Amino acid sequence: MTATTTTTTPAVDLAGVEKQFGDLVAVRHLDLQIQPGEFFSIIGPSGCGKTTTLRMVAGFEDPTAGRVSVSGKDMTGVRPYRRPVNTVFQSYALFPHLDVYENVAFGLREARVGKAEVRVRVAEAISLVQLEGRESSRPRKLSGGQQQRVALARALVNRPDVLLLDEPLGALDLKLRTEMQTQLKDLQRSVGVTFCYVTHDQGEAFSMSDRVAVMNLGLLEQVGTPEDVYHRPASLFVADFVGKANRFRGRVTDGSAGVYTVDIDGIGSRRVPGPDGIPSGAEVVVVVRPENLRATPAESRNGLTATVIDAAFLGAVRTIRLQAAPLGELTSAAGGAGAAPAPGSTVSLTWDENHAWLIQAGD
Amino acid sequence: MAPPPAEPPRRRRPALGGLPRLALLLPTLVITALCFVIPLGLIAVYSFGTVNEVNFDVYFGWTTQNYHDFTSTLYLHTLARSVFLSLSTTLSCAVLGFIFAYYISRQPPRAQQLLLVAVIVPFWTSFIVRTYAWVDLLQNLGPIDRFARALGLHGHIDILYTPYSIAIGILYSYLPLMILPIYVSLERIDPALYDAAADLGATPFRQFRRVVLPHAVPGLIAGIIIVGVPALGEYVIPEILGGGKTLMAGNLLADQFLETGNYPFGSALAVTVMVVLMLLLFLLRRAQPAVEAQ
Amino acid sequence: MTEHDALIDPLTRGALLKKAGAGALGLSAASLLAACGSSGSSSSSAGSSNVIAGQAILSNYPGWMGKHNLAAFHQKYPQASIKMISNATSSSAEVVLQFKSRQYDFLLSDTTDSGQAHAADLITPLDWSKVPNIQNISEKFRKAYPWGLPTDYGKVGIAYRPDLVGNATITSWHDLWELIPRYSGQTVFIDLERDCMGSTCKYLGFSSNTTDPGEMSKVQDAIVRVKPDLKAFLNTNVGAGLINGSTAMAMDWDYDVALLQQKNDKIKWVLPDEGVHAYLEGFTAVKNTSKIAVIQAFLNFLATPPQYADFVNTTGTAYMMPTATPLIEKSISKNPILVPTPAVLAKTEFDKYLGADGTTLWSNTWTAIKAA
């Protein structure tokens, strides 16, 4: 696990945080830091503990063990209404009996902000999310996207240290979702508030985030930039969760300092980059992303050939399903421009040395 | 779209600051247990007892005689008539209530409020006074009769003291209780839905069936329960408007408690009616999702 | 295996105080006062029999009292008063429950109800030496109502509009039964078990207090036969339709007909040849009342001609005290319908308590008639 070392105080600091509900362990010993101004995402499948983590930051859950700090201040046990964070809920949780204006003004009124300032800041927030003219509408009369923006304005108007977003785009349709992703990113850049974003959609997280944390079964699997997580996954789970991965089993025969020689079953010896500290003789899995697995209609030079099952044209790319006799099914992806290989034809598969990644097996 | 992920159970923190959650249930528990379940238990026990017809002391025992008595054709006939009358009035009530609730819900907001007030206000005067007004209205040589004759209709409109006048009285008294829940459920319909339906080429009738009716179902069911059940037990209206000629289950039941003092038999009647109604409600609730799914 | 369980246990003074505690929740100031009032003064009135003190609670029809009776009584006995609780009860079951409820000290109750309460041992017999004025009431009524002070009675006869029945003359129940099918939908019967079936008994020549199942089955047949041709069974405004002609014939009470005649003089009253059935009401003291002294003083007071006249003039009922006649309004005292001549009384049979079996027989017959 990588704990980034910086000189500034982290916006969110989770130290040894654990959460149990009865017998169920939702979050196991979590250490995580989110930097000020960062767009940070937590991704993972259902029940991985990501929402629980977010709720511990917001204060809706108390950790069973460990410490939660926001902007350097210990927030463990502090009630939600005393924390400098605000949340955008998955269901938005807009107050149905209040109009847009009063929804947005809610937090300011609770903070006893002066009337004049309320007016200015609410107007500002409403214009930030482009809802001018809808101030006196009730939430029920708004579209899903508009409601989502009200929820955003309602949280941001309080100028929180950290904005927590719990799958805020989950209820929107695909087109609106992509649109909102861009807007969210722009918004974050312009207000400069730390965003902590929870989603089960890795694509959504990648498109917006500076850094991503991947969780599974209550455990933090990896933290890093989207590129790190995608190209250098720390575990097989991460490798699979963030995208399609071709796996090849093998044993390390030699190597250190990030590049190892691996004897891959059914293929032979290859040089593969990987994390430090894998001992010789260790069972490993080599991960190659489909776009890095080149399929060329030629005789094999190094022993790996496969039969084309079919190909799917997706516009920008074309994916090819392949059957490699001893290795099972593989996937290759290439630019959509070239001609599709005919099903049943034989191709040879290659990858660049740098475009693979080693994961120690057995974890 | 994927359903929201099933996260671990939410925290069970006290709902209102330090108040334990169960404390919230206390008022309901007290009122239902002490003032409903226990007295009802008393009734259930009475239904197996006997009464001293002189001083009306009830003797507890385990006789099923009271339930046997109930199966006499005299009472079954009365029960059947009551079920039929309450069903038909409830259905007419539902039809009229629906039309009117729908009418209100499609008015501009101000008019909606005015119409709602117009529905409620007549009911802020005594029920008995209002019901007697129907005696006046419906009687032979009364306003409706005269109006009909002025229009040149042949013969008398002479429906006072018939099952019809009972039905009118019940319909009149319970109509607001039908209109309000239906209105509430119709009112929630987003006006854009009508446009959307029209836009998608729905004819007015199909629009009505696909948009309006599904939304009205919860309100309709609530209304039918709120109206149908008391209508079955109603005994004041049949007494005033029925001219004492049409015996209803409600009268039979009330008579046991108010007139003859045969509490065990009355209790047996009450228990039976309760069980039948509970069963009907249970079926209705099971049917509800099926209706809504259509 | 049966376990006897009397419905109502005696209320002790301690229990009343407990009730006061429950009432202290603040919602029931009135009932609290009533509870305290009835228990608090009990010792004083029981202790010295000479002082008439305390408040006696009377269950009564609303307004069923002379305009000035209560105030005059309080003036005469400054330490005593009567609190009247209005009840709209009509059945024996309700009245007997009132006798048992211990909420009241005395009740308005008719011969049937008091008879049943007596059989159930729920009444306090009066000490007649404390109510000497009872002598002012005609003997026939005193005999028929031995439990307390009889106050009023009502005969059930026939009222009709000769002009609406082809100027036919009705003199008997028999005439009425003959005419009902001919003028279908224009006849009204009284919707009270005892009055309606009692009158039918008279029509058939039976006692209106019969408990013979064979006779009752004939009564049932007689009513069911004409039921399709009846307009209604009513217990309120029974004969009102006679005024505008929507009703032609009615089984009705004397006092009601007397009033109807003031509105339309075409209405005729008939005291049927076969005889009439009548109710008789009065005030009866509840068993174990602590206010018996107050009750006796009040009933004795009410039985004086001026007070009784006030009662009759206010309620407009048929009266039973000949010595009060000069003080009673002419509309009542000169009305042949309401004056109790010996000839009329000879034809009149009062309600009696029918016993447990008789009561059940009557109520079953009545249900069968109503369900038919």
Added chain:
Amino acid sequence: MNIRRHPVAAPLSLLILLFMWVPLIVVAVNSFNTQTIMAGWGGFTTHWYSLAWHNEDVRTGLKTTLIIAVASSVLSLFVAVTGALWWRRASPKARAVYDGLIFARIILPEVVFATALFFLFLKIHFSLGLTAIVIGHTVWNSAYAALIVQARMAGLDPALEEAAADLGATPWRAFRRVTLSALMPAIVVAGLLAFTFSFDDVVTSVFLQGASNSPLPVVILGMIRFRITPEINAIGLLVMLFTVTVMSLAVIFYATAGSLGRAGRRGSMLDMYR
């Protein structure tokens, strides 16, 4: 389908409205009728109003009824709202039991329930009177109120209070500004319904009034025992005027208090129900 101009539905709706008001017109007309036995029109008089106005039974009856109706409405709302708050986070099984008890309270014929309560109160030596009537009314009123409040509660996002807390509201303020306010339309409707039911109840009151003063409906029932005179029409109309006035004042007060308060942009009562 534009029902406002629909050739059948629109006139039919107006007929329904007429149907609901005609008896009231009859009551009004008869209250000025000199004909004492309600058999046709006799002539104009205001005598019945003077009679009704000076009728002590009616006055104390009205006062008694008001106390009962207000007390039982408030109690019913308390029971219904606390119950709904519990219900919101209860398990499905617990909810089913709770719902079942609500339905049971609604479907039990009133006369049975009133008798049962009467027997019970006598058995435990609980004093009959206003308190007893209020309790009796509360048992069924709270069931209707619970039904209405619960329907609204079911439509509320369970995250609302969390959102309020997240925005800085303490639990109490979150309850007041969010939960209670969001429930307010249902509370108002339930309160009105409870008041109306209680205000007009005869059966429960008859059984449980004991030696206390009779509520107005019982007084009226007593008055019509032998004879119906136009006085009851005058009483009915006076009572209605009185209720309408009180209700209007309450609504005006509610609206004014709302516009002066911090959450001034709430709009009208019915608006909130939207």
